Structure formats: structure tokens, C-alpha cells
Amino acid sequence: xxxxxxxxxxxxxxxxxxxTLDCTYDTSDPSYGLFWYKQPSSGEMIFxxxxxxxxxxxxxxxxxxxxxxxxxxxxxxxxxxxxxxxxAMYFCAMREATSGGATNKLIFGxxxxxxxxx
Amino acid sequence: KAGVTQTPRYLIKTRGQQVTLxxxxxxxxxxxxxxxxxxxxxxxxxxxxxxxTQRNKGNFPGRFSGRQFSNSRSEMNVSTLELGDSALYLCxxxxxGQGTPSTDTQYFGPxxxxxxx
Numbered sequence: 001x002x003x004x005x006x007x008x009x010x011x012x013x014x015x016x017x018x019x020t021l022d023c024t025y026d027t028s029d030p031s032y033g034l035f036w037y038k039q040p041s042s043g044e045m046i047f048x049x050x051x052x053x054x055x056x057x058x059x060x061x062x063x064x065x066x067x068x069x070x071x072x073x074x075x076x077x078x079x080x081x082x083x084x085x086x087x088a089m090y091f092c093a094m095r096e097a098t099s100g101g102a103t104n105k106l107i108f109g110x111x112x113x114x115x116x117x118x
Numbered sequence: 119k120a121g122v123t124q125t126p127r128y129l130i131k132t133r134g135q136q137v138t139l140x141x142x143x144x145x146x147x148x149x150x151x152x153x154x155x156x157x158x159x160x161x162x163x164x165x166x167x168x169x170x171t172q173r174n175k176g177n178f179p180g181r182f183s184g185r186q187f188s189n190s191r192s193e194m195n196v197s198t199l200e201l202g203d204s205a206l207y208l209c210x211x212x213x214x215g216q217g218t219p220s221t222d223t224q225y226f227g228p229x230x231x232x233x234x235x
Contacts, residue, residue: 037226
């Protein structure tokens, strides 16, 4: 079965520093998509970045980059120059592959709570 | 473009009652998915609708049901509420829903927080 593992329940980072949030995944399907979402205390899930299994380059979106190591099945999120507003829960997710065809079902990890300190 | 909207934002119900939650996707999005988030179980997939058809279903009892209308708006219903149904219910929409990762990023609404007393 497909699975997402986030081993860091919580992390602290100083403002303006970079931080890496870990994510490992397990799948036997060669085609998959990996996502990172941010969830502030308000509850809304905010899309940050996407990496496709066939993408040759690591994805980047502004201050967010994804360190994709396919052989190790890891997709770590790197946030550069942390800001106070980055304090939130961060979820790694994978689109589940099914034999029946297309699906948008996401499998989520347990999340990492990031606290940015001034 | 307006984002995904969910109504109501907060609900308080008692055990045994039923509840209907509504989700309006981003304009042009045809795929709508529902998730339940609880402290104990995390984020769990409920079901996905595409073009008014349920395309995928999670491992939830039959008390949880949903539907999608021709304008892509979706509703989910929970009958005979239990204390364990207290959760944040999140709706997400995506553009195409054809399983192409680059085009099918899901965008989430603010959620409906349901409390069952």
C-alpha cells in the first residue's frame, strides 16, 4: 500500500534561516505525484509545491523547493529565508495510483508543525 | 478567481442527527474531493466526484455519502451522527481530474468544522 511518512512532529527555526522538512514515501507505481501543503491554524490547506515522478528537475516555487531523491523515495521540502508567517503545520501528500485509472485521491503524512522564532 | 468555498464554516449537532455540508469548487474545476481531518486519524479521504459521478471512495461507513451537481458543486451528508464524526471536513477541487499530475493539483477550501455533542 502507498504510504507517506513524516518523522518530524515539530520543528523550530529562526527567522531568516532555511529549514528542511522531511518526507519519505512508499509506492510501487512508477507514476505518481508528490505535493506539499501548508495548514495554518485557520485550517485551510494551502498548496505549496508539486513534484512529478518523471520530472527531471527539482521543483521550486519562490522560497519553497523540493529536494526530490527518487532512489531514496524522499521528497523533502526546503523553505529558505523563513518568515514568521511560515509558522504552520506542513503536510506531504501523494496522489494514489489505482488500477482503475485516474483518481485525485491524496494520501497524507501526519504533518510537521513548524514554529518560526524571531 | 474565487477559491473553493465551503458552507457552513462551523456546525454543532447532537448524536443521531444528520448533517449536509456544501462545497463550491473553483470555476471550471470538475473534480471535487472530500477529506476528514481529526487529531487521532489525521487526514483521510472520503470520496471524489468527477462530472457528477463518484470516482473513488475511502474506507468510511455508509452513513457518509455525497453527490455532485451539474455545476460541479458538491454536497456531503452524514446521517446518524456519532461523537467520532467531530472533525474538520475539507473539500478540494481540481481542474481536469484526468490523473495528469501537472494539471490536477487540488485546491482546498477553508473547511467545515463539525462538532457532535
